[in-house]
Every structure is written in C-alpha cells, then in structure tokens.
Amino acid sequence: MNERYLNVAQVAELLGTTVRFPRRLIEERRITYVKVGRHVRIPESAVRAYIEANTVHPRRRGRVLRGVAA
Secondary structure (H helix, E strand, O other), X not given: OOOOEEOHHHHHHHHOOOOHHHHXXXXXXXXXXXXXXXXXXXXXXXXXXXXXXXXXXXXXXXXXXXXXXX
C-alpha cells in the first residue's frame, strides 16, 4: 500500500488547473477517489490513468482531407 493519495488542491496543481476542475471530475465520477471521513483523496495512479486516457496523440501524416472544416 505505497499508493500516494492527493487532495484536490494537489491534483489541481498537478494538472495545472483550478481546484474546480478536479472537484468537477469527482462530482461527475470521472476519476477514482476515496472518502476519508468528509475529506476526499485521489490516488496518484488515478490521476496518471486519467491523463493517459485523455491524452490525444497527433495524427500520422497521411491522406489530406480537402474541403473538410475543422
């Protein structure tokens, strides 16, 4: 059980966002969290998994789509 548990402010700092964003992730149950009494803690592995799941990789150069607006 060497897992590090982060509070909302630490997660926000790690993600480079305000504290509202991790709170919203918790509210919408889009990230794993643990309730310790009235405190919320997020496992560091859950933050890493969230980042990995939402990472958008660049497309490989291939066919050029003409006439399609982004």
